[in-house]
Amino acid sequence: MGSFTELEAWKQSRKIRNIVSDLVKKFPVDEKFRLADQIIRSSRSIGNNLAEGHGRFHYQDNIRFCIVARGSLTETLDHLIIALDEKIITEEILQSFHPEYESCLKLINGYIQYLKSKKMGE
Template identity: 50%
Template sequence: MAYQSFEELEVWKRARSFKNEIHTLVKRFPTEEKFRLSDQLIPSSRSINSQIAEGHGRQTNPDRLRFCIIARGSLSETLNHLIDAFDCQLISHTELDFLRVKVQEIEKLLNGYITFLQNKSTTK
C-alpha cells in the first residue's frame, strides 16, 4: 500500500468540512456566547482533525489508534455542544439533525479507520 498523507484520508476531509461548518455556524451566535459555547465548539471540532493528523504522523499503530480514539471523543464532545446550542435555542431542530448526520458519517469513517489500524496491528 502506497503512503497516504493525512490530507488524503476521507475521514480527515469530512472532519475538515464539518469543522468549517461549525466555524460558520458559531458566527451567528450572540456575542455573549463568544466566551461560552462558541469557545467550546470551535476547539472540539478542530480537535477531531488535529488528532487524526497527529495520530497519522505517529510511528506505531497503538499510537495511531490512541489519537483516533481521542478524535472520536472530540467528535462526541462536539455533538454534545451542538445539543447544548439547540437547548439554548441557538440552532433549530433541523440544523441539529443535519449536523448529527454529519457526526454519524464521520464517526462511521473514523470507526472504519480504527478497525483498519487494529487489523493492521494484529497482522504484523
C-alpha cells in the same frame, strides 16, 4: 499511505470543522467565549488528532489518537445539543448536522478497525 489529508475521516472532520465555523458566527456575542469557543475547539480537535495519530510511528499510537478524535466528534455534537437547549440553534440545524456526524463517526471507526488489523499483522 501518504498524507493525513488523504484520509476520508480527516476530510469529513474538515467538513465538520467548516460547518461549525460558519455556524458559530451566528451565535450571540455573549456566547463567544463560552459555547462558541468550546465548540470550535472540539471540532478542530477531531482533525488535529487524526493528523497527529497519522504522524505516529506505531499503529497503537495512531489508534489512541483516533479514539481521542472520536471523543472530540461526540463532544462537538453535545455542544450543538447545548446550543439547541439554549435556543441558539434550531432543531432543523441540529438534525442537518446528524448525517455529517454519523458519516465521520463511521469513517473514524472504520479507520480504527483498519489500524487494528494492520497492527495484528505487524
